[in-house]
Amino acid sequence: MWVSRRTDYATRAILTLSLEGGGPLKLEEIARRTAVPQSVLEQVMPTMRTAGVVRSERGPAGGYRLNKDPSEITLERIVRLFQGPLAPISCATRHNPEPCPMMVGCTLRDVWEEVRDATISLLGGVTFADLAKRAGGPWLDPALIAPVPNPSPTT
Amino acid sequence: MWVSRRTDYATRAILTLSLEGGGPLKLEEIARRTAVPQSVLEQVMPTMRTAGVVRSERGPAGGYRLNKDPSEITLERIVRLFQGPLAPISCATRHNPEPCPMMVGCTLRDVWEEVRDATISLLGGVTFADLAKRAGGPWLDPALIAPVPNPSPTT
């Protein structure tokens, strides 16, 4: 699995929000703490908002908060959001795998699937609550982040 | 980890050679059996020759053979040959990792390293003898593939 820059940025942002108390964090502040170009975060955060991972508030005193408890957000979720399938090769995805042209190549596919499954089980088992705990800092009070629907504005 | 096309092709070629008896296989024949464009194999095979994985013979009746027993060739070896580091992100490579700009980001790096290690242990544990056995077919007689130095012609 390769982690794109955007995925990296997104995970840093979520970790930052997980470590923060309840108050919303401005995009600019997240960008500062994560060392991510603000213009890129401007693309990344809305993606996570649409996915329901994060919630936003506009106007002064606005910003972003988590929309779930960190213990409910896995690394897998975020990675998939930005990179799609976790399989190392397209013939080893779980849905719509590309057919192998080689008669005997499927033996290899088995291994690629093992890699995929190992990755999934690892990333699926790590939540941002775990990460925040490991980071040693305080993190979000569950009471402050009760899920709230925050659909795209067109709704 | 993402597997590039060339890596895929290379592994298919090695598996094909592992399944073949002792005789050399022509590039054209390997291309046919693996469903790989011959022009691409013309790039891939020399790379493996230089790395000592494979041995070549020119002229009529020439072709490629393995230069080692399939049990000594791991998937990891081939993947690394074409893709370099197996880490999902450049701050998690074992040599010369790129420094993390984020103070707390290293918590994430730990996970990327776990992914890396899981991948390495999987790919490092699978040899082409295993794969050939799984494929069910006969494969190379060890007696026929005693390693022979086959350095690049400039030597």
Next chain:
DNA sequence: GAGTATCCTGACAAAGCTTGTCGACTTCTT
């Protein structure tokens, strides 16, 4: 030693993906 079969090498174009930036817009608070 001529001819042929095979591997070898480097250059390269096309396509695709990733990255980061920008400008114009919407929404919210005061």
Next chain:
DNA sequence: AAGAAGTCGACAAGCTTTGTCAGGATACTC
């Protein structure tokens, strides 16, 4: 009304991947 945020789409630059090709080098055969 003004200002402080987030939102959205377009896009250019750069990089990587992919596949192709032409010409060269080496070995076998007759």
